[in-house]
Structures are given as structure tokens and as C-alpha cells.
Amino acid sequence: MSKLRVESFTISLDGFGAGPDQDLNNPLGVGGTSLHGWAIPTKTFQKHLFGNDVGATGIDEDFAQRGFQNMGAWIMGRNMFGPVRGPWPDESWRGWWGENPVYHVPVFVLTNHARPPLVMEGGTTFHFVTEGPMVALERARAAAGGKDVRVGGGVNTIQQYLRLRLIDEMHIAISPVLLGAGERLFEGINLPALGYACTRHESSPLATHVVLTRQ
Known part of the structure; x- marks a missing residue:
């Protein structure tokens, strides 16, 4: 069966995976x-975000690149898709990424408010799932055709799948910055009790990379 993976998800030294007060800016x-x-200087991110053919290599690039390997579908939360809250006022918001998003595979967005695909x-279709994380995962796996599914975030979405013991592997990058406030990725999460252990760790001058695997 395909794996459910978190890749290139970055937290601060004080544990925050996002800052407070998300908005359009x-x-x-x-x-x-x-x-x-x-992440931004790596060859992988330069290619996917900006269409550039040059970028940094090394440990950071190795971890950035693995996040797109064997990936057949993505799952994300409503907040990762955009800043609009509550019922969709219209369909004008089309994501942060322009008309050719970085995914190039089906993306399943968890939301409480229905919206047409x-x-x-570039092959990206956003599907809005109102039936919860299990249904989103079932649909993502079906769309992935045997490849892995990536949980892109945000924090709350990853926590839901962690508590359900559904994430097989997580690559977490720890950045040497302090945010002081926001959303802590592992707030209220007992990783050992859920069966997770650190199976790999490497450092670059810009981040410490750890891989957590469900045993």
C-alpha cells in the first residue's frame, strides 16, 4: 500500500510550524x-516555485527533492489552500500558487464547506472534501494510483492524521529561528505513544532534518 508522508515541513526552534494571524499578506x-x-534556495524549490533551473545542492536539496519522489496525490487543510474562512463567498480564490500550482497531481482539501473541484x-486539480480526513485519504489513495500521498499541512491537518496513526513517515526540518507564537506542530501529541521514532537525522548550516517513522 502507498505511504502517507509528511515532507519538508519546517518548525522553529520553539516548535511552531506556522506563525500567528495568517492573512493574504x-x-x-x-x-x-x-x-x-x-528550502527556498534549493534546486527543487527554485524549480517548483519559480521555474528556475539553478539552485543550491547538498543536504537541504536532498531532503527537498525526496518530498516530490513517488508522490501521486496531496492532502492539505483549508488554511493551507488560502486565507478565506467560513462559507465560500464565491469561487474567485484559486490558491496562493497562480494558475499552474506546484503540485501537478490531485490535491484534496479538507474543509467544512463544499465547493466544486x-x-x-499542469495536472493539478483541487478537490474539496467535507467528509473528514479518512474520506480525504481514501480518495487521495485512489487518485494516487499506488504512489504515495503527501500531507502538506497545515499544523492542524498533520495533527489529525498523527492522532489517527495514519502517517507512515515525516520529514521535519528544524529551522534556527524563534517565532514566539503561532501553531505548535506537536502540541498535545505524544509521539512515542503513537508509535513514532526518529530514524534519521542530518544537519546543514540552515536546518536540522529529522525523519520520524511509525514503527
């Missing part, structure tokens, strides 16, 4: 962009 919350100093360029 702060998609990762206030201060949240500072978490990704390790949103077909984008």
Missing part, C-alpha cells in the same frame, strides 16, 4: 516565511 502567519530559509494547469 502572511500566508504562513506573521514570521512564518522565516522558517523556510533552508478546481481544475488548474
Whole structure:
């Protein structure tokens, strides 16, 4: 069976995976962009975010690249898709990424408010799932065709799948910054009790990379 994976999810030294007060000008919350100093320069992120053919290599690139390997579908929370809250006022919001998002596979968005599928360029279609995380995972696995499914975030979405013991593997990057407030990834989560252990750790000048695996 395909794996459910978290990849390239970055937290601060004080444990926050996003800053507070997400809005149109702060998609990762206030201060949240500072978490990704390790990722943005990599060849993988330069290619997927900006269409560039150059970028940094090394440990950070190795971990960035693995996040797109054997990936057949994504799952994300409503907040990761955009800043709109409550019922959709219309269908004008189409994500942070422009008309050709970085995913290029089906993406399943957890939400309490229904919306028709949103077909984008490059093979990305956003499907809005109102029936909860289990249904989203079933649909994502079916769409992935045997490949893995990536939980992109945010914090609350990852926590839901952790508590259900459904995430097989997580790559967490720990960035040497302090946010002071926001959403703590492991708040109220007992990882050993849920069966997770650290199976790999490596450091670069910009981040410490750890892999947590469900035993």
C-alpha cells in the first residue's frame, strides 16, 4: 500500500510550524516565511516555485527533492489552500500558487464547506472534501494510483492524521529561528505513544532534518 508522508515541513526552534494571524499578506502567519530559509534556495524549490533551473545542492536539496519522489496525490487543510474562512463567498480564490500550482497531481482539501473541484494547469486539480480526513485519504489513495500521498499541512491537518496513526513517515526540518507564537506542530501529541521514532537525522548550516517513522 502507498505511504502517507509528511515532507519538508519546517518548525522553529520553539516548535511552531506556522506563525500567528495568517492573512493574504502572511500566508504562513506573521514570521512564518522565516522558517523556510533552508528550502527556498534549493534546486527543487527554485524549480517548483519559480521555474528556475539553478539552485543550491547538498543536504537541504536532498531532503527537498525526496518530498516530490513517488508522490501521486496531496492532502492539505483549508488554511493551507488560502486565507478565506467560513462559507465560500464565491469561487474567485484559486490558491496562493497562480494558475499552474506546484503540485501537478490531485490535491484534496479538507474543509467544512463544499465547493466544486478546481481544475488548474499542469495536472493539478483541487478537490474539496467535507467528509473528514479518512474520506480525504481514501480518495487521495485512489487518485494516487499506488504512489504515495503527501500531507502538506497545515499544523492542524498533520495533527489529525498523527492522532489517527495514519502517517507512515515525516520529514521535519528544524529551522534556527524563534517565532514566539503561532501553531505548535506537536502540541498535545505524544509521539512515542503513537508509535513514532526518529530514524534519521542530518544537519546543514540552515536546518536540522529529522525523519520520524511509525514503527
